[in-house]
Structure formats: C-alpha cells, structure tokens
Amino acid sequence: xxxxxxxxxxxxxxxxxxxxxxxxxxxxxxxxxxxxxxxxxxxxxxxxxxxxxxxxxxxxxxxxxxxxxxxxxxxxxxxxxxxxxxxxxxxxxxxxxxxxxxxxxxxxxxxxxxxxxxxxxxxxxxxxxxxxxxxxxxxxxxxxxxxxxxxxxxxxxxxxxxxxxxxxxxxxxxxxxxxxxxxxxxxxxxxxxxxxxxxxxxxxxxxxxxxxxxxxxxxxxxxxxxxxxxxxxxxxxxxxxxxxxxxxxxxxxxxxxxxxxxxxxxxxxxxxxxxxxxxxxxxxxxxxxxxxxxxxxxxxxxxxxxxxxxxxxxxxxxxxxxxx
Amino acid sequence: xxxxxxxxxxxxxxxxxxxxxxxxxxxxxxxxxxxxxxxxxxxxxxxxxxxxxxxxxxxxxxxxxxxxxxxxxxxxxxxxxxxxxxxxxxxxxxxxxxxxxxxxxxxxxxxxxxxxxxxxxxxxxxxxxxxxxxxxxxxxxxxxxxxxxxxxxxxxxxxxxxxxxxxxxxxxxxxxxxxxxxxxxxxxxxxxxxxxxxxxxxxxxxxxxxxxxxxxxxxxxxxxxxxxxxxxxxxxxxxxxxxxxxxxxxxxxxxxxxxxxxxxxxxxxxxxxxxxxxxxxxxxxxxxxxxxxxxxxxxxxxxxxxxxxxxxxxxxxxxxxxxxxxxxxxxxxxxxxxxxxxxxxxxxxxxxxxxxxxxxxxxxxxxxxxxxxxxxxxxxxxxxxxxxxxxxxxxxxxxxxxxxxxxxxxxxxxxxxxxxxxxxxxxxxxxxxxxxxxxxxxxxxxxxxxxxxxxxxxxxxxxxxxxxxxxxxxxxxxxxxxxxxxxxxxxxxxxxxxxxxxxxxxxxxxxxxxxxxxxxxxxxxxxxxxxxxxxxxxxxxxxxxxxxxxxxxxxxxxxxxxxxxxxxxxxxxxxxxxxxxxxxxxxxxxxxxxxxxxxxxxxxxxxxxxxxxxxxxxxxxxxxxxxxxxxxxxxxxxxxxxxxxxxxxx
Numbered sequence: 001x002x003x004x005x006x007x008x009x010x011x012x013x014x015x016x017x018x019x020x021x022x023x024x025x026x027x028x029x030x031x032x033x034x035x036x037x038x039x040x041x042x043x044x045x046x047x048x049x050x051x052x053x054x055x056x057x058x059x060x061x062x063x064x065x066x067x068x069x070x071x072x073x074x075x076x077x078x079x080x081x082x083x084x085x086x087x088x089x090x091x092x093x094x095x096x097x098x099x100x101x102x103x104x105x106x107x108x109x110x111x112x113x114x115x116x117x118x119x120x121x122x123x124x125x126x127x128x129x130x131x132x133x134x135x136x137x138x139x140x141x142x143x144x145x146x147x148x149x150x151x152x153x154x155x156x157x158x159x160x161x162x163x164x165x166x167x168x169x170x171x172x173x174x175x176x177x178x179x180x181x182x183x184x185x186x187x188x189x190x191x192x193x194x195x196x197x198x199x200x201x202x203x204x205x206x207x208x209x210x211x212x213x214x215x216x217x218x219x220x221x222x223x224x225x226x227x228x229x230x231x232x233x234x235x236x237x238x239x240x241x242x243x244x245x246x247x248x249x250x251x252x253x254x255x256x257x258x259x260x261x262x263x264x265x266x267x268x269x270x271x272x273x274x275x276x277x278x279x280x281x282x283x284x285x286x287x288x289x290x291x292x293x294x295x296x297x298x299x300x301x302x303x304x305x306x307x308x309x310x311x312x313x314x315x316x317x318x319x320x321x322x323x324x
Numbered sequence: 325x326x327x328x329x330x331x332x333x334x335x336x337x338x339x340x341x342x343x344x345x346x347x348x349x350x351x352x353x354x355x356x357x358x359x360x361x362x363x364x365x366x367x368x369x370x371x372x373x374x375x376x377x378x379x380x381x382x383x384x385x386x387x388x389x390x391x392x393x394x395x396x397x398x399x400x401x402x403x404x405x406x407x408x409x410x411x412x413x414x415x416x417x418x419x420x421x422x423x424x425x426x427x428x429x430x431x432x433x434x435x436x437x438x439x440x441x442x443x444x445x446x447x448x449x450x451x452x453x454x455x456x457x458x459x460x461x462x463x464x465x466x467x468x469x470x471x472x473x474x475x476x477x478x479x480x481x482x483x484x485x486x487x488x489x490x491x492x493x494x495x496x497x498x499x500x501x502x503x504x505x506x507x508x509x510x511x512x513x514x515x516x517x518x519x520x521x522x523x524x525x526x527x528x529x530x531x532x533x534x535x536x537x538x539x540x541x542x543x544x545x546x547x548x549x550x551x552x553x554x555x556x557x558x559x560x561x562x563x564x565x566x567x568x569x570x571x572x573x574x575x576x577x578x579x580x581x582x583x584x585x586x587x588x589x590x591x592x593x594x595x596x597x598x599x600x601x602x603x604x605x606x607x608x609x610x611x612x613x614x615x616x617x618x619x620x621x622x623x624x625x626x627x628x629x630x631x632x633x634x635x636x637x638x639x640x641x642x643x644x645x646x647x648x649x650x651x652x653x654x655x656x657x658x659x660x661x662x663x664x665x666x667x668x669x670x671x672x673x674x675x676x677x678x679x680x681x682x683x684x685x686x687x688x689x690x691x692x693x694x695x696x697x698x699x700x701x702x703x704x705x706x707x708x709x710x711x712x713x714x715x716x717x718x719x720x721x722x723x724x725x726x727x728x729x730x731x732x733x734x735x736x737x738x739x740x741x742x743x744x745x746x747x748x749x750x751x752x753x754x755x756x757x758x759x760x761x762x763x764x765x766x767x768x769x770x771x772x773x774x775x776x777x778x779x780x781x782x783x784x785x786x787x788x789x790x791x792x793x794x795x796x797x798x799x800x801x802x803x804x805x806x807x808x809x810x811x812x813x814x815x816x817x818x819x820x821x822x823x824x825x826x827x828x829x830x831x832x833x834x835x836x837x838x839x840x841x842x843x844x845x846x847x848x849x850x851x852x853x854x855x856x857x858x859x860x861x862x863x864x865x866x867x868x869x870x871x872x873x874x875x876x877x878x879x880x881x882x883x884x885x886x887x888x889x890x891x892x893x894x895x896x897x898x899x900x901x902x903x904x905x906x907x908x909x910x911x912x913x914x915x916x917x918x919x920x921x922x923x924x925x926x927x928x929x930x931x932x933x934x935x936x937x938x939x940x941x942x943x944x945x946x947x948x949x950x951x952x953x954x955x956x957x958x959x960x961x962x963x964x965x966x967x968x969x970x971x972x973x974x
Contacts, residue, residue, distance in 0.1 A: 090808050097810035098621035108613040118898045126895070215831045276836060285895040289827045290616030291606075291817040305805055305812065312797055313730035316790045320837060324844040 001124060001131045002026055003146045003174070005138035006037075006044075009053030020059060026130045033063045034123045038116060038135035038142060040069035047136065063132070068116035070141035071109050073181070073196035079105050080197045084186040087300045107293050113141070114205050114288050117148030125153055125283050139176050140198045146170055148205050155281055159218040160269065164260055167227070171199065175243035182232045182239065199231050204296050209286045211294065215276045216284055221298050223272035228299060230259055275321045325405050328353065329383070330364065331397040333824060344398065346412055349426045351388070353398070366390060367426060369703070369750040371417035376410045379403050386410060391701065391748040394823045395607065418705035422757070425703060425750040427772040434773065442777025443769045446680075446687045452482055454675070456512035461485055461545040467492050474502040476658065476694030476759045482507035484541035491541065494534020498525050500571055503657045505538050508665045508689055511672065514647040515546045518639060520665050520693065522657035523556070523563070527570040531578050539579050539651060546649045551581040553642050553650040557635055557660040559588040566655065582651075587635040589660045590628060592700075592712035598625045599713045606820050610897075626813045632660070633721050636667025637804060644672055644801045658695050663718045665689050670722065671802045678734040678793075679783055682722075683776045686743075687754075690715060696758040701748050703756055716819075719744050723816055728804055731790045731797040736834050737818055739779070739786035744819065746775050789837035826896065 007019060027033050035055055037044055044054040044067065055065060071079075086100035101107070123131045131149075135141040147157075147170040156162040172178075180194035188195075203224045210217050210224075231239045237256025241247040262268060286292070295301070325344045330353050332338040340362070342355040351371075353364040370390040377385040383399040384406035390396070400406035419425060434442070449464075458464055462482055467489045469479050473496050483492060483506060496504040503522035510517045519542050524535060543552040556563050556573045563573045563586065576584050590598075605611070605619030620626065642648045650668075654660035666676075666689040675681040689695075697703065699710035719740050726733050726740075747755050753772025757763045779786065791798065805812065821827050 087811060088808075089810075098617050098626070101811075102614055102617035102621070105613075107617070111613050115898050118895060122895050122898060212829045213831050214829060214833050215836060276831075276833060284830070287827050287896060288898070289821075289824075289896070290611055290613050291815060291821050292827050293613070294814070295811065297811075301811055304808055309729045309731070309797060312795070313790050316731055316792070316795070317833075317837060320789065320844075321840055324840050324847070 001120060001133065001146055001149060003138055003142050004132065004134045005142075006047060006052045006134055006136050007055055008051055009048060009056065010051045011048050013053075013056060015056070015059045023060070023132055024062060026132075027062055028128065028130060031127075031129050033130040033132065034120075034127075035060070035063050035065040035132045035134075036116060036120050036123075036145065037065060037067045038070040038133070038145060039067065039072075041067045043069070043072075052136065066119065068112075068119055068145075070112050070116055070135070070144065071105075072136075073140045073198055076109065076196040076198060076201065077192050079109060080200070081186050082106075083300060087304055101295065107290070107295070109201055110204055110208060110293055111288050111290070113144045113201060114148065114208065114286055114293075116141075116145045117152060117205070118285060118288065120145055120149040121152040121283070121285075124149070139174070140181075140196070143170050143174050143176050144198065144202045144205070146174075147202060148209075151206060151209060152285065153283055155216070155279065158216055159279075160223070160264075160272065163219060163223075164264075171202075172238070173244055177242035178231060178239045179242045179246070185232055200228055200299075203228050204299070207296050207298070208293055209284065210274075212286050212292065213284045214274075215278050216280060216282070217274050218277045218279075219272050220274040225298055225302075226263070226272065234259065236262065275318045325400060325409060327401050329399040330355070331399065333395060333397065339399070344400070344409065346409065346416070348416075349429065351396075351413065353396075364396065366394065366396060367749050367751065368413075368416040368419075369426060370394070370745075370748055371413065372702075374410060374413045374417065376406065379406075388413070389603075392745045392822065393603070393606070393820050419703070420705055422704065422766055425756070427750050427753045427756065430751050430773065432773055432778070438777075439773055440769070442774040445774065445776050445780060446683050448478075448684070448688055448692055449480070451684050451688060452507075452510075455510045457482055457507075457510055459512075461515060462507060462510060462517075465489070465492065471761045474504065475761050476501055476696075477503060477506065478692040478694075478760045482510075484545040486544060487538055487541040491534045491537045494532060495538040498530075498532035498535040499523070499657075500525060501656050501658075503694075504535075505542060505651055506693075508652075508693075509643075509669045509672065511643050514548055514643075515649075516549065516643040516647050517542065517546060517649045518643060518665055518668055519649065519651045520657055520661045520689075521651060521653045522661075523566060523571045523653055523655050524574055525570055526567070526572040526575065526578075528567055528572075530570075536579050539574075539582060542649055542651060543581060546647070549646070549648045551583055551648065553639075553648055554579070554582045554584045555587055555635070555639060555650055555652045555664075556585070557587045557589045557652065557654045557664050559590065560586045562591065562655075571655070585638070587631070587638065587664070589631045589635060589654070589664070591655075592659055592714065593709065594624075595628060595714065595717065596712045598623050598628055599716070601625075602820065620815060626815070629717060629720055629724060630810070630813055632663050632717055633667060633724065633804070634806070635660075635664040636671055636721070637806060639664065639668035640671035640801060643668070658693065659700075659712070659714045662689050662693060662695050663714060663721070666718055667721050670725070671804075674732075674798050674800065677732055677798065677802075679739065679779070679786060682735060682739075683779070687776075690718075691754065692760060694759040697747070697755040698758045698762075701755070703750055715747055716744060720816055720819065723819070724813055725802065725804065726788075727814060728812060729797055729802055730788075731792065731795050732802060733788050734791045734793075734798075735786045736788045738834070741819055741822060742779070742786070751775075752778065784838075787838065789834060789841050 002023065007016070008014065023033070037054055039047070047053055055063060057065070082100070082104035083106045086097065086104055089096065089100065120131050120133060123129045133142050133145045147166055150157045150166060150170070151163075154162070157166045176199065177194070178199070181196050181198055184190070184192055184195045185197075207221060207224055210221065230236065234240075235257075236259035237247075237252040238259035240252055240256070241250055247253075263272070297305075298307075327341065328344040329339040329341055332340075340355045340357070342353055345352040345354065349368060351366045351368070355362040366388065370392055371388055372391045373389045375387040375389070377387060379385075383401045384403045386398045386400055386406055386409060388396040388398070400409060422428070452458075452464070461484060463485050465481050465483045465487075466479065467473055468477050468481055471477070471479065473493055492504055496502040499505075500522040505519045505521040508518045508520045524532070539552060539554070543549070546552075554574050558566075566572050574582060574584055576582055601623035602620065602625045605616060605623065608615060608619070611619070639650050639652065642650050652661050652664055666685050669685055669689070670676045673681075676685045691697075695715070696710070699706055700712055700714055702711055722733075723737060723740055726737065746752060750756065752775035753763070753768040754775045756768060756772075757766065763769075817827055
C-alpha cells in the first residue's frame, strides 16, 4: 500500500513517466493495482482547474481507480462542533437528539472513512493487489485510510507498540499537520481555518473496530482517549509541529520529552492495557452498517454523564481476569 | 419443496440451495451442501407476516417476517409451489385453537413430577411473603376466588387490611373491566406501595364511594405519608377523551389526599406503528447513516422507551425517596400499567434484577395481572389491531438499564432475547391466553411445560459475569440519570437485527468473561484438591510416596477468542462496483460464513437458534441422523432454528 498526494495533471492532462514508473514498480507480477482516491469523481475533476487532478487510465493502464469520497477537512470542524453541541443539549426532548446527531454528520464521516479503509484492505488481502491511496494533499483522509487499513490487516498494529509505530509512521512522519489541525477544538470562539478533527476521527474509527473486536487489541479505549488529548494539548513534544522538517528545526528532540517515553513506562502502560486481549493473527473486518457504528461515549459524553457504573464494570472485569 | 433458495439478508448475492419442509409446527430449510447440512428452523408461532413477491426469472420470492425479528427470504422455483407454501403458511401461522400450538405437542421428555416442579418454580405467594405480606397493613383477599369480581385478575389479590370485600366489589364496579386497585409492590422499609388498576368510570362527574374508600385504604396503609400519588400513564388528551365515553380519570376534588399525575405514554396502536417503522429501517439494504438515524427518529421508538422508563423512574422515586404510595393505571390497566409497574419494581428492588426475581416479576405484573398475551402477541388468529409490542418494550427497558448499569443484573442480554423469543414461540405454556382464568380452564400446567424451568436448567448461559450480589450496583435502588440522558438510549441491534450476526461485535465480551469465570472455578477446585493432597502428604510419609502431580494445562487459551481461526470473518460488500473477490485469503480460515460470532466450541446449547433438532415427532426423517445428545452435530449459529429440544436430551 502506498500513499501520496494528487498527481498534478492539470487541465492539459500532463503526464510524468517517472511517476508512472514509480508506482508501477509496486505492482506484483501479472496483477493490476488499485488507486483509491478519497475525493469524489467530481471533486477530483474540479481539481484539475487548479493544477491538480487524478491518474488517467491511458497513462496508468494497469491501475484501476476507485473514488471513495471522504469529506474534506474544512467541513469536519463544523461537524465536531455540532456534535458536541448536540451532546450538551440539556433539553428533555428525545427527538431532537437523533436529528442533531444526524445533522452533525459525524457518524457519516466515520462510516465513509471505515468503508474506504476496508476497501483498501480488501484489495490487498482478497485480491493480493497493490494499492495507492491519495486525496488532495495526502495529509488527511489519505492517512486515515492507510492507517486504518493496516489495523485491519496487520495484527501487529493492534499491539501497543505496533500502534504507536503506526501513529509515528502514518501520522507524524507522513506529515499530518497537527499544529494546524489540532490548534483548536470544539469550544473555540475564534474563526477556524485549518483546524479539523482528522486525527480524532481516526481514533474514533479505531475505537469502532475495537468495540467490534474487543479481544483483538492490546490497548483499551483509555489509550485512544489519551492520544486524543495529547494531540490537542500536551506537555510532551511528540505532537508539536506539522511535519518532521518543522520538528527538526524546532529541535524538539533536544528541548522536549517524548510522549512515548512516558506512556511506555510499565506503571503507565498498565493503565492502558486491554484485559480482554488475546493475540490473534486474523484480518479483522469491521461492519460499517449504521447499526454497528456508535457514538464514542468515552469522548463525547465524558463530561455529560456519570461513568461511575461503567468504570465499576470495567474494574470488575479487570479483577475477574486478573484473579484468574 | 426442493431446489429452494434461501437468500442471505446482508449479502444479496449469496444464496443457499436446499429443500423446504413444512411440518405441523415448523418451517424448515435444509441446505443441500453436504458438509454442513445447515438448517434453518422457524416456528409457525413466530411468523408475523408472509409476503409473496413478484415472480422473477430465478423463481418466486417469498418473504417471511417473524415476531422475533428474523426475516427469511426464499426463492421457490415453481409459482404453483410458492403459492401452495404461501397458503399453507398463512393457515399454519394463524391457528384457531390453542391445541394447534406447539406447546401442546412439545415433548422435552420430563416426567409428571418434573413438569409439576417446573411450574412450581415461581410462586407468587412466596413472593408477597418475601415482600413482608401479610402484615398489619396488607392482606391477601380471596374475594376474586372464582373470578367473580374480575375475570382478568388472579384469584389471589393483595389489598389493604381496611379494604373490605364490600369496598373491593364496589370499587371494581367503578373501574374499567372491573380491574380494581390491587397491590403490585410493597416496600417494607417505609410502607410505601405500588398499586395498579384500570381507569375509573368517572365520566364527567360520576362518583363511587367504595372506589374513593379503596384509595383511602391504600393511602392509610402507608402511615408515613399523608397523600397518595395517582399516576395515569396516558397522555392527558387521551384520558380526557375517555371521559366522553363514561370513563376517565380521578378527580382530585373527589378523592381525599391524592396528587394526580399524567405521564403520557402512547397507546398500543401508536406503539405498533412505531415498531413497524423501526423494522422498516432495519430492513433497508445498505442504508446510509442519515437514512438510519432519520428512520430511527421518525419511528419514535426510543422516545417511547424513554417515556416508559421515565414513568418507572418517577414511581420508584416516589416510593424510595418520598415514601409515598402510588396507584398506577392506564385505560384497562394491562399494558402501560404493567410496563410501568415492572420497571419501577426493577429499579426499587434488587431481587427483581436476579434471574429468579425477574421471572417472578414477569409472573406477577404480566402473567397474573392478566396482560393479554394472546391478543397482543397473536397466539391465535385474532384482531390485528390488538397486536402490539408491549412486553417487548418492557424487555428493552431492562436492556437499556443493563447498558447503563452493567454490574446490576444477574442475567445477561442473551437471557432477555430468549425471553422475548419465547413470549412469541408458544413452545411453553407460560404466555398463552389472556388471563389466569383462561389458562386454568385450558389446564395449561398439566398439558404444557414451564419456560422458567427450562431457563433455570440452562441458567449458566444466562448469567452476567460482572454481577456480584455484594456489589454496590446490585444493592438498593437504581437511579438512572434523568437529564440530560437522551443519548443514553441506544438502538438495540442485538434484538432488532438479532439474526444479522455480522452487524454485532464479532467477539463477545460476556462469553469471554463467562469462560474466564468457569475456568477460575475449575482452577479453584483443583487448587483445593491439591491443597488437601499436600496437607495429607506433609502429614504422611514423604519418602515413600512419589508425588505425581497432574501437569496442569498451562495454556492460557480459553478457546473463545479470535485465536481460533475458524472464527470466520468475512468482509462486507464495501464497494458494489468492484468485481467480486476470490473467496479465499491466506489469512482467513476456510469458512466463508459471514455470520459467525461464536465458534462451535462455545455454542450455547440453550440458544433456541442453535440446537439441532432431534425431536422425532417433528416428522422430518432426514434429520434423524442427528445424534440424540445434540452434541457434535450442532450447526453454525445463524441457522435461526427455534427448536431447542436438544437441551433436554443432553
């Protein structure tokens, strides 16, 4: 599986032999590849006017292009704000809850992202075909797809170390602009331009898969919530900056502490371990039916409802397993 | 009928070819594929509707919708056969006599004593004793011993000591269906009680001295409070409209010291329609998130669930926190009243959250108080306007509570689903007819078996591993969050999409924890044995005996999780445009079955869907190859069978 940004075909239909050579080199003998474009065909076509575009069949004959539209980042912040508002609604009226939830489109985004990731994973696992994923810049929806596909396909990514490596590889090193995206969250009053809960959506998708396969992840929900928090505000330098270049210029490695160095200490790690974990070697396919996707209460209802009874249940479960 | 195809609901391309059988009690589909011979069994009682669809090139489609929310889609090659099956099913699914129902032919091979013991498992007199009755305020009354006062009430009712027979009879004449106020729950800590009745026949201005005295008696039976709540669970408009028909509600001016309260739960017709709309959403093929959420909201279903829950919470609060007694009624006092009283009892008393207590609760507030099981759930062919998911809503309230209080209930989700299943299955005699009187006339206890005994036998499968009777959550009153709380009500896919296993979590936390607990128990037992051995060795001759300690199985594998690769896990159709993928992948097991969540190792033998049929009486000879122990031949679980005779043969 490869990832990139959009090809600069423009309105003239430019081609680049080196680009073609590069991705063709990943094709397995006698097999074709799939290009998963996270934009709708329309949006991809419109991109040509600004110098961007998509891979043309004529130039990439061994590749089949699939458009699996994932909402662009600038819409997502609004989605988050609406969702949080819906969760904070104090009224007793049941009706408005569901329509407010629907109006936020949050779960729709989850469904779209998971579907695209499952598709990418399917291409690899079921067809044995190479896959190239890109959107526009290759820094947002692209990364959601590639990282989730790996969680589906690779059991190592479901271990704590494996997941940490995944985050470092597919998000930090791949250049997801954390500084921009996570500058403000749902309650900010100021105008938002580059902010978007792209990483949170990714973590939410991981949580959805975790909920459907509760014994397949070495880490628990608490781990994902911790990462969400640190992406937005942290005493560690891990999520600072927009890419490796910036991090290097900021000399973060010398001036700050790494989140991983703290999290991976045994006494900290024990809080994030999933007591139900049993390692397996399976490819796990989540259901993307609406009935299977739920609101992530641990994040969105955290401050609106008492988690006491759920925490007690968790404790009970841990005790049961540890005693055994 | 041969060469029938059974379509897979989620993946329309997948269809199994097999033979369709119709017996006196079941519809059975047996797949041709010789390795599995997978069977799908449907009890006629479960059939809610049958739809014959337009003939296509592939054949004649027949859609069977079940009361337990299973949807079966068949394609019958010949139109003539399809029509015959259709007509037969219509007749079979609408019995006219009780004797046609499965419970009268079902034979779990128990002797007469066992059958009787099964029926005695739940004893309401014992239950009222447990509550502390009879006492100085409450007593048992036999005024209804021949059903002379109210034919939908039980022979034994519990009334305030100061309510004489004269008062009871007088009050019953002033109540719809003569359902006079009677005790549902008594709280011995503070003497507050929950009583139930039907609406008074007050019209605009009618009064009845005895009825007023009855309420006064109830109030006085609680010396700790100087007033009584009267809760009308109907919307105010409906209740007011009833006045024009000579019925209505209690006028605070006429009844001394009552505080009247409307709660506003809609009637059975609204609920029937609500469920219908929700099921339509469940049947949508590949709905978007918006389709689903809009559809769910539009059905209003969760709103109704919340209304019932809120009523229960109000009453529980009145009893536990204010120490005030409550009289609950709706129109006839057998639907909303039953729901609300049982939810309140569940919140108040931890006993009802145990498995036995829950059975007792249903016997008390639903069975004995004359909830019209036959009319509501269609045991026999009847008026479709009487059908309504009343008890389903109560069962869902319990599930919603289980989600909010995971440690509070002794039983698990599977138990609730199976209870619902058997309300409709008519495999046991508990939920037949409309009243105790009818059941006694039919001699149900002598001619059928009790569901509760069957559940009790299999209770290990129904336990909640997180339940501990000494846990704080299991003590005292449950207090669900009231506001904000809309988001706490979730769609119950385990019930309404029960047979679409691919939609549910593919690993069951409950089953995993049950297995852990079982293993712990085994280890504890072994530990004890070894401890004793060690002690005796230390006392005895150490030199002579070589200790041959059994090598413990060091494996930590509990065999339930995904490490068992036969846990098939097939991707959904994520993209309709892609050509179909080859079905095998090196990382998968060999099974293509998209619906497995449990492996064969941990199939619950009590699950009505799973057990192999070995009941010779069904007349399906082909299946006699099944071993009578019902053990090794268990098919994979989405066979959707309703027969669970194998349970009794193990």
